[in-house]
Amino acid sequence: MCRYIFDLLNHLNFEEDAIRFFETAYKKICGSIKSSQIFDSCIHQYEKTETAVYDIVYKNAIKIESLAGVDRFTVMMLFMLCFSRHLKVIYTRRGYSEKMYFDVLGDLACKNTECYTIKGVYGSFVSQWEFKIFNLELFAFGRLQFEPRRLEKEYKISTGILPAQSSVLSIHIPSSGRLETELCIDSVKCAQDFFGKSSVFYCHSWLLYPDNRKIITPPSNILKFMDLFEIVAAEESTDDLWRIFGTEDLSDFAALPENNSLRRDYKRWLLSGNKVGIATGFITDRRLKDE
Secondary structure: OHHHHHHHHHHOOOOHHHHHHHHHHHHHHHHOHHHHHHHHHHHHHHHHHOOOOHHHHHHHHHHHHHHHOOOHHHHHHHHHHHHHHHHHHHHHHHOOOHHHHHHHHHHHHHHHHHHHHHHOOOOOOOHHHHHHHHOOOOEEEOOEEEEEEEOOOOEEEOOEEEOOOOEEEEEEOOOOOOOOHHHHHHHHHHHHHHHOOOOOEEEEEHHHOOOHHHHOOOOOHHHHHHOOOEEEEEEEOOOOHHHHHOOOOOOOHHHOOOOOHHHHHHHHHHHOOOOOEEEEEEEOHHHHHHO
16 A cells, blocks of 8 residues: 555655655554554445545544554545545546546645645645545546535526525635636536536635735736636635635734735735635636637
């Protein structure tokens, strides 16, 4: 398994320091008979049931942390890296492409970088979200991810009413680089090919917040991304500021980093006493045709 983990980390373009860190962490787990047994039992359970039960796995990660001295966030990433071997079996059985498989696993590298930035350790502090990958609840096509789900409430858009419980594809945007419009459109069209041309695309994100047009200095890929959506609702929230600034400490806006244009724009806005938030939008087929 150690060789499999090493090869996968390289394929997913994890940083060299992270690769060495995970190799060492895995060897520590294997060095304790009890922690190794717990770890292997979770892998075998996923292979047997093809269901990743977060609460059970996380409790075992805490046990392994105590036994082997490996941080629980690191253990959770190692679990997911090992789960991926059987995920490939599932994808192959269903006829899903290898590209689709590696597209969705690419999120592990993103979450690892975020974990190191925010928590100071390689791993994942949002593994409950990533378990959707291994339970076939989250898919990726190129730049974007798609989660089949149902609307919690009714929305009115230009093409009609979307009742509560309507089936939609929720778009998620990994922190994997530039948000180029052409790549996003390609992703949506691939999702249409996979899920059906009549799919309704929904997004709930800080990237759609209407005041971004006041905050962000154009030209901006974020502003172009917003243009793909019919934005129908917005609310104030600071929950996603960590994504912009790479820190959970929002106690002093003046101390926030400003080493790129987005951070400078947002910091200036916050220091002026303005609010930030998140918004909900839909991509209609008409908007795709206009692009």
